[in-house]
Amino acid sequence: MLTVWQKAPLYDLDRGTAQSWIFTLTRNRCFDMLRKQKRQPNTISADDIWPTEGDGDAVFVNEERGSLEVEIAQIERFYSDLPEAQQAVVRQIFVLDRTHEEAAKALQIPLGTLKSRLRLGVGKLRQLIGPTP
Structure with a gap:
């Protein structure tokens, strides 16, 4: 929580919800x-x-x-447990910290395909992890 307070001035409402911003900081x-x-x-x-x-x-x-x-x-x-295509997208975005455009170019797939695979991959991870307390 200390990091959230320290980085609060960096939060931009136009880029997403506070919850997703905090999740990104945590990730x-x-x-x-x-x-x-x-x-x-x-x-x-x-x-x-x-x-x-x-x-x-x-x-x-x-x-x-x-x-x-x-x-x-x-x-x-x-x-x-994710399919290889979703693993590749999740790795590009979350591990290598690339933008969607950079990841799509690196994987040589259309941007829409990348976003679909990312949504499906994150959704499956959430399902596998289960509810957080």
Whole structure:
């Protein structure tokens, strides 16, 4: 929430709702944390902290961040459930932080197709993730 207050002067009502702007800030912060985690080898297995039931995959988390990394790992698993075309679009927009036009050009698809795949991909991710508390 501190970031929202700090960046409040940057919010532009003409570009979208406050909710979508806050979601974008949060999403970008998560990707920043993922990038930072890849550079930091100081990780431990989640099994060392929380024993898993069954034969679940080991999830690595940074000691300082707790469950956020576990949630990001779950999102990455949901991402892999998307069709390849939707994965490519979601990656271009959210991971590489490209504009719709740049992503369409990079993928060599029409802008409308990109927007359709993005809407379907994000919708499926929301469905897979489920309601947030």
